[in-house]
Every structure is written in structure tokens, then in C-alpha cells.
Amino acid sequence: MPDARTQVMRAAPPGAPVVGVVGAGQLARMLCEAASALDIGVVVLAERADDAAAPVAPGLVVGSPSDPAAMRALAGMVDVVTFDHEQVDLGILAELAAEGAVVRPGLETLQMAVDKSVMRARLAAAGLPVPPYESLHPAVSSDPAAATAAIASFADRHGWPVVVKAARGGYDGKGVWPVPDVDATRRLCETTARAGTPLLVEAFVPIEAELAVVVARRPGGDVVAWPPVETAQVDGVCREVLFPGRLDPAVAGRAAALGRAVAEVAGSVGVLAVELFLAGGALLVNEVAARPHNSAHWTIEGSITSQFENHLRGVLDLPLGSTAPAAAEVASVNVFGAPPEVPPSGGPRGPDATLPRALAVEGAHVHLYGKTPRPGRKLGHVTVCGSDAGEVRARAWAAARALGTPLPASLDVELAR
Amino acid sequence: MPDARTQVMRAAPPGAPVVGVVGAGQLARMLCEAASALDIGVVVLAERADDAAAPVAPGLVVGSPSDPAAMRALAGMVDVVTFDHEQVDLGILAELAAEGAVVRPGLETLQMAVDKSVMRARLAAAGLPVPPYESLHPAVSSDPAAATAAIASFADRHGWPVVVKAARGGYDGKGVWPVPDVDATRRLCETTARAGTPLLVEAFVPIEAELAVVVARRPGGDVVAWPPVETAQVDGVCREVLFPGRLDPAVAGRAAALGRAVAEVAGSVGVLAVELFLAGGALLVNEVAARPHNSAHWTIEGSITSQFENHLRGVLDLPLGSTAPAAAEVASVNVFGAPPEVPPSGGPRGPDATLPRALAVEGAHVHLYGKTPRPGRKLGHVTVCGSDAGEVRARAWAAARALGTPLPASLDVELAR
Numbered sequence: 078m079p080d081a082r083t084q085v086m087r088a089a090p091p092g093a094p095v096v097g098v099v100g101a102g103q104l105a106r107m108l109c110e111a112a113s114a115l116d117i118g119v120v121v122l123a124e125r126a127d128d129a130a131a132p133v134a135p136g137l138v139v140g141s142p143s144d145p146a147a148m149r150a151l152a153g154m155v156d157v158v159t160f161d162h163e164q165v166d167l168g169i170l171a172e173l174a175a176e177g178a179v180v181r182p183g184l185e186t187l188q189m190a191v192d193k194s195v196m197r198a199r200l201a202a203a204g205l206p207v208p209p210y211e212s213l214h215p216a217v218s219s220d221p222a223a224a225t226a227a228i229a230s231f232a233d234r235h236g237w238p239v240v241v242k243a244a245r246g247g248y249d250g251k252g253v254w255p256v257p258d259v260d261a262t263r264r265l266c267e268t269t270a271r272a273g274t275p276l277l278v279e280a281f282v283p284i285e286a287e288l289a290v291v292v293a294r295r296p297g298g299d300v301v302a303w304p305p306v307e308t309a310q311v312d313g314v315c316r317e318v319l320f321p322g323r324l325d326p327a328v329a330g331r332a333a334a335l336g337r338a339v340a341e342v343a344g345s346v347g348v349l350a351v352e353l354f355l356a357g358g359a360l361l362v363n364e365v366a367a368r369p370h371n372s373a374h375w376t377i378e379g380s381i382t383s384q385f386e387n388h389l390r391g392v393l394d395l396p397l398g399s400t401a402p403a404a405a406e407v408a409s410v411n412v413f414g415a416p417p418e419v420p421p422s423g424g425p426r427g428p429d430a431t432l433p434r435a436l437a438v439e440g441a442h443v444h445l446y447g448k449t450p451r452p453g454r455k456l457g458h459v460t461v462c463g464s465d466a467g468e469v470r471a472r473a474w475a476a477a478r479a480l481g482t483p484l485p486a487s488l489d490v491e492l493a494r
Numbered sequence: 495m496p497d498a499r500t501q502v503m504r505a506a507p508p509g510a511p512v513v514g515v516v517g518a519g520q521l522a523r524m525l526c527e528a529a530s531a532l533d534i535g536v537v538v539l540a541e542r543a544d545d546a547a548a549p550v551a552p553g554l555v556v557g558s559p560s561d562p563a564a565m566r567a568l569a570g571m572v573d574v575v576t577f578d579h580e581q582v583d584l585g586i587l588a589e590l591a592a593e594g595a596v597v598r599p600g601l602e603t604l605q606m607a608v609d610k611s612v613m614r615a616r617l618a619a620a621g622l623p624v625p626p627y628e629s630l631h632p633a634v635s636s637d638p639a640a641a642t643a644a645i646a647s648f649a650d651r652h653g654w655p656v657v658v659k660a661a662r663g664g665y666d667g668k669g670v671w672p673v674p675d676v677d678a679t680r681r682l683c684e685t686t687a688r689a690g691t692p693l694l695v696e697a698f699v700p701i702e703a704e705l706a707v708v709v710a711r712r713p714g715g716d717v718v719a720w721p722p723v724e725t726a727q728v729d730g731v732c733r734e735v736l737f738p739g740r741l742d743p744a745v746a747g748r749a750a751a752l753g754r755a756v757a758e759v760a761g762s763v764g765v766l767a768v769e770l771f772l773a774g775g776a777l778l779v780n781e782v783a784a785r786p787h788n789s790a791h792w793t794i795e796g797s798i799t800s801q802f803e804n805h806l807r808g809v810l811d812l813p814l815g816s817t818a819p820a821a822a823e824v825a826s827v828n829v830f831g832a833p834p835e836v837p838p839s840g841g842p843r844g845p846d847a848t849l850p851r852a853l854a855v856e857g858a859h860v861h862l863y864g865k866t867p868r869p870g871r872k873l874g875h876v877t878v879c880g881s882d883a884g885e886v887r888a889r890a891w892a893a894a895r896a897l898g899t900p901l902p903a904s905l906d907v908e909l910a911r
Contacts, residue, residue, distance in 0.1 A: 090549045093864065106530065113527050113550045115849070116862035116874075132507045132552035133530045381857055381879075396854040403820065403879075432532070437813040440798055445533035447510065457533070462798075462820075 083140035083147040086126070088154055089118030090135060094393050097151045098122065098130070099142050100161025103446035103455075104369045104385075105130035107377070108161075111385035117393065121161075122151045129446045130161070145169050152178040159347055159392045160368050163191045164246070181296070181346040181392040182367045189343050190367035194244040194277050203342045205335065206361050208354070209235050209280040212244065218276045224266040228278045229259050235280040241265060244275040249455075250313015255281065286355040287363070288324065289372030290336025293348050293387035296394050300340060301387065303380055303400040305332040308352070308372050311485040314455075315371045319470065320379055320407040328355060335360055343367065347391040348384050371411065374458050376400070378442050379407035404462035408473040412457035414450040415481035434479035435459065440469075441476035450481070500557035500564040503543070505571055506535030507552060511810050514568045515539065515547070516559050517578025520863035520872075521786045521802075522547035524794070525578075528802035534810065538578075539568045546863045547578070562586050569595040576764055576809045577785050580608045581663070598713070598763040598809040599784045606760050607784035611661040611694050620759045622752065623778050625771070626652050626697040629661065635693045641683040645695045646676050652697040658682060661692040666872075667730015672698065703772040704780070705741065706789030707753025710765050710804035713811050717757060718804065720797055720817040722749040725769070725789050728902040731872075732788045736887065737796055737824040745772060752777055760784065764808040765801050788828065791875050793817070795859050796824035821879035825890040829874035831867040832898035851896035852876065857886075858893035867898070 089095045093116045098105045101123030109130055112119045120136030121128075131137055136154060140147025148169050152158050157179045158170075167187060174180050182190070189196040194212035201207055211231050217223045232239045241262070243252030252274075256262045269276060287310060292302045307322025308315055321329060336351040339362060343349055350370030352363045373384040382390075382398025390397050435443050438461075445457040459476040461469040474490045484490060506512045510533045515522040518540030526547055529536045537553030538545075548554055553571060557564025565586050569575050574596045575587075584604060591597050599607075606613040611629035618624055628648050634640045649656045658679070660669030669691075673679045686693060704727060709719040724739025725732055738746060753768040756779060760766055767787030769780040790801040799807075799815025807814050852860050855878075862874040876893040878886040891907050901907060 090544060090864065092866070093862075109550070110527050110530050113523065114859075114861045116864045118549070127507060132535070133526070133550060135549035390853060395850050398853065399857055433812050436807060436815065440816055442531075444531045445510075447507065447533045449509070 083138065083144060083150055085150055085154070086137040086139060088136045089120050093118050095120060095136070095155045096389060096392060097155030097158045098134075098161050099148070099151065099158065099165055100124075101128035101130035101134065101137075102161050103129045103448070103457075105161040106133055106446055107374075107383075107385045107444070108369065108389060109133045109135075111383060112389055115386070115389065117389055118155075120151060120154050122147060129448055132447065142166065143169070145172065148173060149176075152176075157181050157392050159388070160187075162368070163187070163248075163366070165191065167191065182349070183344065183346065186343045186345045186349070186367045189365055192244050193242055193247075193364075194275070196365050197277065199342055200339065200362055203338070205338055205342065206359060208282050208361050208363075210277055212277045213275070215275055219270050219273065221263065221266040221270045224270060224276060225259065225263045228256070228262045228266070228276075231278045232259075238281045240279045240281055241269075242277050242279065243269070244277050246274075249315075250310070253313055282354050282356045282361060284354050284356055285358075286322075286324065288322075288328075288332050288353040288355060288360070289318070289350060289370070290332050290353065291348060291350045291370055291373040291376075291384055292336050292340040292345070293384070293391045293397050293400070294340055294345050295391050295397060296346050299397060300337060301397045301400045302333055302337055302340075303373060303376055303384070304402060305329045305336070305353075306372055306375065309488055311487055314411075316411055316485055316488065317470070317473070318372050318375050318409040319466070320375055320402060328360070332360055335362070339365060348373070348388040371458075374444070375407045375409035375460050377444070378460050379404055379409070379462050405464045406466045406469045407460060407462050408466075408470040409458055409460040410470075410473040410477040411455055411482070412445070412459060412477050412480045413482045414452050414454045414456055415483055431480050435476040438472050438476040438479065441472060443476060443480070445480075456480070500555065500561060500567055502567055502571070503554040503556060505553045506537050510535050512537060512553070512572045513806060513809060514572030514575045515551075515578050516565070516568065516575065516582055517541075518545035518547035518551065518554075519578050520546045520865070520874075522578040523550055523863055524791075524800075524802045524861075525786065525806060526550045526552075528800060529806055532803070532806065534806055535572075537568060537571050539564060546865055549864065559583065560586070562589065565590060566593075569593075574598050574809050576805070577604075579785070580604070580665075580783070582608065584608065599766070600761065600763065603760045603762045603766070603784045606782055609661050610659055610664075610781075611692070613782050614694065616759055617756065617779055620755070622755055622759065623776060625699050625778050625780075627694055629694045630692070632692055636687050636690060638680065638683040638687045641687060641693060642676065642680045645673070645679045645683070645693075648695045655698045657696045657698055658686075659694050659696065660686070661694050663691070666732075667727070670730055699771050699773045699778060701771050701773055703739075703741065705739075705745075705749050705770040705772060705777070706735070706767060706787070707749050707770065708765060708767045708787055708790040708793070708801055709753050709757040709762070710801070710808050710814050710817070711757055711762050712808050712814060713763050716814060717754060718814045718817045719750055719754055719757075720790060720793055720801070721819060722746045722753070722770075723789055723792065726905055728904055731828075733828055733902055733905065734887070734890070735789050735792050735826040736883070737792055737819060745777070749777055752779070756782060765790070765805040788875075791861070792824045792826035792877050794861070795877050796821055796826070796879050822881045823883045823886045824877060824879050825883075825887040826875055826877040827887075827890040827894040828872055828899070829862070829876060829894050829897045830899045831869050831871045831873055832900055833869040848897050852893040855889050855893040855896065857889060860893060860897070862897075873897070
């Protein structure tokens, strides 16, 4: 019996292969852009009819990914189901798969992507480097005193501060809590226990650099990887991605191999993003996302094949495209809504009103996701390709700032053009 | 009173600027792909609900461009009206403009694009080089004997053969008739007079090469141009586009200047394509199209800014993007439906069934327009960028052939990889 809130608004045209995307944010939107060129149909499952991908998707179902009827409606309209985000119910997906739906990436991969404890355990078991960590038993996570004791015991062995994480549901810095001592831990655990948040605790890693490696795989195991990039996060949110960045080539080579190894362990299909820490000269796996990822938006212009096209190719079991770079230096900077006290100079309408100033920046590839501006909301990104690292970065920031993006004080961006 | 056949299927979301496109073919489809990235809304006016751009356009009106109600419905939903093709009624457009609609390119430019006699007359008056030609008076075009006499008189001065053209309605080689003598002329004129086709006649030009220059302009007159390309037509239909091609750099420089001069005379806004003949070392303007054009599909991957993005920027009066090439050598080959006696080896379904073989070609950017395959129908194109002219051309043809495109015997394509 379909949920009354689920509405099939339109189907993709018949004939071509059709990919169903759970979620209709900017990743789904950019998948639609890539799909159009290859005549691949897309049906998105949007929570709201004004989600980013809704206007440009050939097919549209409005409903919740936690509603089995909505998920079943989507699966019934497409050749393969894939994902814009990890806020999915694996039980529903298992039911759909049992009913014959093709779900890519598959359940095993998604388990790793939705649950950091599963991810850490599988990578550690495979001998891949992760920060020292401990997953708290659910019975411990739900008891503030027991959780505090477990975390304090971990800190006794690894030192304060430690980083407490929600095993599920975190993204963009949400669900990640550095804690300096037992008191702060106790206060945090009272909140997380009340919310029923499953926890893990990790040693604090003194980070020298953050890297990302994005890998695309086909069901048969064919694999390609884009070259590693340097990323900069502020408060856990990605602000810029630099190819090749300031990475030592030897480190980049080890990062690429590690990314492929993680994808192999995950058994991924389509795109898988691996976020890495460089600490004390060693690489550690921080996060894994089994979908297109912010750290590879630069591939739209900066590589022969974009992550979005290769995600579609991968989940449809088509030959994967070249991941070679198309330029020597690429910078991609995220566009955020300005805080109210810093209105964009072009007026109150957000990126649209300031678009002319951004487009006037030489070589700026502007991507806006069609989202209503709010302070701190990710609204788009700007990519610049070229031959000079400082210049592409300065231009990308100039365009992002023209669109209202605040410049974080912690990034040493050279703004002169 | 709206025509009963006109149906507003959906509107573009509010907030962003919205471009209305008359026509919903592959040009409109590729405009939609570029518009999504910039959060520019698009509403297409499609003759049929399964036209190429219909599934990917945020807004969709189904109706005829010759129906004032359909055109008015489109104009009422958008900030600016632009075009996918020239099969438009200038009278309706003049009415819409008088009612306040913003139509770009404007009526003056469109007159040139829809009527070769107007185009030739304006360019000749501006001192720009065109083949020797004569426009037949409508009273002459409609009288087979008078038309034959006028054409024979022209041939007395310029020699046989001559090229007779329909002043309006021709495209892709349709409406272009080389005639060797008076008898053939008489037979042709009986047909064209019956059809009411307005005619012009041109001297036959012994072509050494065909070139195209594509120019983008803003309403204020700001102008950018992509570098000239070499094109190859077979039976009047474009089969491949090569940047920079085998053009002498001095010729390319003169072609670029001529393209800009034509755009200036046309007073164009958005993209304008100028097709040129190289004959006896001289450049002559062959055709002018006031819209994105097949000869610049290579700009999607081969240039910093694609023709589709700059068309949108131009008609919205936004700063134009860089037209610098992104690779040293670019080849773009059109994909056509195979004749029934040469079925594509992948099976009977057309490009979709043969897509895997095309995607397996290194560096092949495949674009399919979502059109039902028919022999000789243009279904897509493939672009390859690189550093070796022979290699990019061979790869583009390899992918196009994998998709079922017959290789014309007249093109000396080196197929070895």
C-alpha cells in the first residue's frame, strides 16, 4: 500500500537505460547533467518537490527514502538504484534487492558507508591504516556513565583529547565531537545517549594534510581512480579542493594505492570516495563515502571523465572513462550562503544576483545547485583549471567570494589576481 | 484563445533567471545541460512531448512555434525567448516583442538567419565576401519559366553549374540544389514553383576547404569568438569538425575576423555561427545561423566555455566566458543512424545497445540526443581532445562507428588506432 505522501510526478522516457537515485540534492543534480549527454534516464526520489535535482531530472518521485512504498516505486521505474546520500534504511534496500531490484553500490558497501564502526572494523581487518579507535557497544552508547567510562579508558591508553563520533548519520562535520577531558565527555554522552546515538571513539590525530582519493568500479571489478587531491575542511566542512595540491608525489602515489585498496575491501560499484589524513608522514583512512563526493567536483572540468559520468557508467556496468587530468592545476572552491551580517554586495537574492560578478572571473566554471541561500548552506562550487596553482586558486576564490562565500580566516588564500 | 493543442506541461522553478527556447531538439537539450550548472531555468517549446530536450528541460510547453498562443504561453513563462532552430514566424515574434517579450537574438538578426536572400544582401552591402548570387523576385520564383530564364541568365554570366537555393526553410543540405544545365533547372523550378519556394541562385564555388567561426555577443556588443574550425560536409550534412583542422594559421586569422564582422552586421545576441568556403585562397560566407551550431559542439569539452553556456550568458546579458581552447587538437564527429543494410554490430536497438563499445574508446566524449534511430538521422556526436590530430580524429570516428555511424567514402579517415 503506497504511502499517501509518495507521488510519482513523472517517469523517464522509455528506451534508454534508467538510473534511479535515492535523494535529489546537488549530487543527483550533477548526475542528471552527465546522464543527459549519454541519453541515460534518471528518476530521482526527492523528499521535497523543490529539491536541487527535481527540476532537471527526467523522472521524479516525491517521497521519503525511509518509506518502503516510495523506495519500491522508485525501484519499479528504473534499471538500477543508486544514491545521492547515505541516509538510507538498509532493511528496505535488502527487501528491494530480494524482490529483484539491482542496488549499486550493494548492501555490503553501503553498510560500510552508513556505519563508521563497520567501516573501521572492515578496513582494520584488511590491514588498512585507520586512526586508533574503539566502537562502543550499543548498550554502552545508550548509558551515559558507561559511555563516559569507556571513552575515558580509551583516552588513558591514547591520550586526551579524543574524537567521539556518531557511528551513523553524521556528515559535513556533524556527528564529530573532539572532547578534551572526562567532564566534556560526560556532558556529550548524556546528550548522545538521550538521542540514541551509537558511538565510536578515536585518537586525536595531529593532521598535516587532508587528502581524498575517488575511485570508480564496475561490478566485474574493473577500477579507475582520479589522482589524489588536497582538501581543506573548516569546522568539518569541505571548503576547497586542490589538484594536485601541495602533496609530495610519493605521498600521492601511496594515497592512490590506499584508495584503490579501500574500494576493493568495500567491493564498491560506481564511485567511492576515501578521505585520508596525513599524520606523521603516514596516511590514515578518515571517511568513506559510496557515492559521488564533494572532493571530486573538480573532475567535471579538470578530468577527461567526471565522477558523475563514471558513477553512471559504473552502476550501469558500462566501460569506465579515463580519469586523467585535463589540466596541470585545478582548484575547486565551495560556494556557501553568506551570514546575514555579510550580505553579498550584489544584493539580497543570493548567488543569482551576484552571478555576473562571478562569471566575470576569467576561466571560472560556476556551478549553482538551485538551493535557497541560507547562511552556511552549501549552494554550489566554482572550478578553475590552469597551469599556475596560485592563480587557479585565487580565481576560484574570487568567483566564490563574488557569490557571497565567506573566506575562512584559517585558509591562507592569496586573493590578489 | 490558446490553441487546444498547446499544453503547458510544467514551469521552471521560480527564483533563477529563465530562458525560453523555441524548439526542443538537441541544441535545446545541450542548452539545458549547460543551464543546470548555472541554475538558469529553461522552458522549451516542443512540437512533440518526446522531442530531444523535453525530458531534461525544467519547463515544458508542447505546441507549435507557428501557433501564436503557444509562443505567447512560452514568452509569458520566461525572462528571454531564444531559439533551437530557424523555423519561426517572424510576424509572431514581432507581436510578442511589441507586447514586451525580450527576444534574443532580435528580429533583425533572425531575418538574416531565416532568409538567405536577406543574409546575402546585408553581407554584400556591408562589403563582406559572399559567392556571386542573385535573389529571384517572388513573382519569378513562382513562375517556372521565368525562374528558369533568370537562372539561365545568371549562368550565362557565371557559368554552369550553378547552385539554386531555397531562400527559406533549408537546413542540413535540404533546399540546396546544384544544377548542371537548363533542362535540370527547368525540372527543379517546376517543383519549387509548385511548392511556393522563394529562390536564389549562386555561382558554383570550387571549394578547397569549409570552415566555421562561431561568435557569441551580449546585447551591449561585447563579443567573443571560438577559434575557427575545419568542417566536412557530405551531401550538405556536417559529418566532422576539426580544431584547428588543416587550416593555414593566416587563413584561420582572416576567418576569425570575418566571423566577427558578420556577427557585427547581424547585430546578434547569443551565439551566431558563420560557415565559410575557402576557394581560390579567398574566404566567402556560405551560411549564417543565429543559434548554437553543430560546428561548435566540440566546445563542450574542447574550450573553456561551451557555445551552449555562452549562448545562455549572451541572451541573459551576463559576462561571456573564455573561448580559449582546452586542448591542442579536438575532433568532433556526428553520430548517424545506420542504413538498414548496415546494422550496428551491437544489435538492433540503436546507439544505446552499442554504447559500451563507444565508451570503451579512450577519451571518447559521447553525446546522444535521445532520438529514435532512423537511417541518416543525426543521433548524437562524439568529441575527443588530445595532442595529435590524427589520433583524436581516429578515436572520434572509432566511437561514432561503434554507435552505427556509416563512414562516408569521401572522407580520408585513418581508422587505425
